[in-house]
Amino acid sequence: MADPLAKLDWDDLKVFLVSARCQSVSAASRELSISHSTVSRRLSRLEYTLDAALFERNRDGLVLTTFGHMVFRRAEEMAGGVNNLRGDLLGDDGTNGIIRFATMEGIASLYLSSRLIRFQSTFPGVRLELLTTSRQVQISHREADMFLSFFKPQGDKMATQKIGTFGIGLYAADPYLEAHGTPQTKADLSQHHYVGYLDQFVELDAVRWLEEMVNHPQIVFWSNSMIAQRNAARGGLGIVALPHFALAEHDNLTRIMPELSVQRTLWLTVHQDLRQLPHIIALKKFLANLFEEDASYLIGVS
Numbered sequence: 001m002a003d004p005l006a007k008l009d010w011d012d013l014k015v016f017l018v019s020a021r022c023q024s025v026s027a028a029s030r031e032l033s034i035s036h037s038t039v040s041r042r043l044s045r046l047e048y049t050l051d052a053a054l055f056e057r058n059r060d061g062l063v064l065t066t067f068g069h070m071v072f073r074r075a076e077e078m079a080g081g082v083n084n085l086r087g088d089l090l091g092d093d094g095t096n097g098i099i100r101f102a103t104m105e106g107i108a109s110l111y112l113s114s115r116l117i118r119f120q121s122t123f124p125g126v127r128l129e130l131l132t133t134s135r136q137v138q139i140s141h142r143e144a145d146m147f148l149s150f151f152k153p154q155g156d157k158m159a160t161q162k163i164g165t166f167g168i169g170l171y172a173a174d175p176y177l178e179a180h181g182t183p184q185t186k187a188d189l190s191q192h193h194y195v196g197y198l199d200q201f202v203e204l205d206a207v208r209w210l211e212e213m214v215n216h217p218q219i220v221f222w223s224n225s226m227i228a229q230r231n232a233a234r235g236g237l238g239i240v241a242l243p244h245f246a247l248a249e250h251d252n253l254t255r256i257m258p259e260l261s262v263q264r265t266l267w268l269t270v271h272q273d274l275r276q277l278p279h280i281i282a283l284k285k286f287l288a289n290l291f292e293e294d295a296s297y298l299i300g301v302s
Contacts, residue, residue: 164291
């Protein structure tokens with residue numbers, strides 16, 4: 001039987017890896033700075049060499065087949081080996097590579113993004129791709145390499161650990177409080193207006209924090225965006241439940257009834273095949289240290 005790897009081209013595998021991450025031929029061509037037709041040709045040649053389909057092609061883009069998942073895993077191992085060899089030859093620690101890091105929009109935009117310069121400065125060889133989402137990311141399906149979530153994901157081939165905690169409180173703008181008064185007791189809360197999530201777009205019970213603090217809140221503005229909710233509250237539309245990392249104190253919002261608070265655990269999930277790679281370990285350590293340093297701030301203790 002002929003060896004299917006005898007004619008395997010490493011460049012084809014690199015195109016395959018990028019295409020699988022981008023889930024699109026067009027996006028992969030932009031990422032690699034090569035033509036759309038070249039990406040398609042290399043993917044077709046790789047499938048011909050391996051004598052099996054790597055992707056299902058549909059209107060959503062490229063979706064890995066079961067065989068494609070296997071090849072992706074092995075190709076990443078090869079890429080990791082090349083990076084390690086490069087590190088050995090150049091005398092560095094091998095922390096080079098791409099990490100597609102997924103998390104929720106709020107913590108990505110309002111907390112993490114401004115702090116990632118510390119990681120990039122320490123590990124300039126790591127390309128960090130930040131993916132925001134409102135749903136559970138399927139690490140086992142390689143939608144991302146790492147996933148930071150407000151809940152413990154369920155699934156196979158995942159290594160998950162508790163990495164931090166954050167708190168949520170109630171906030172309102174001064175114009176709203178001047179017009180409607182400041183609630184002092186839980187009974188007062190039923191008389192107020194609120195900003196909250198669109199119920200039909202809430203896929204995660206973990207973000208139903210307003211309902212944990214206020215029974216049957218009178219919501220007057222709905223959005224699936226934490227940033228939009230924060231800005232609506234800044235405009236005086238109503239009271240909003242915000243994680244303390246949303247920097248509410250710097251947005252002309254006042255925390256009300258500080259004794260009323262809920263907490264969420266932060267979980268970090270990594271595909272088990274990637275957890276020993278140096279650049280993955282580096283990001284895990286960075287996040288663990290960051291959440292430890294900011295522990296008081298995250299839970300709302302001034």
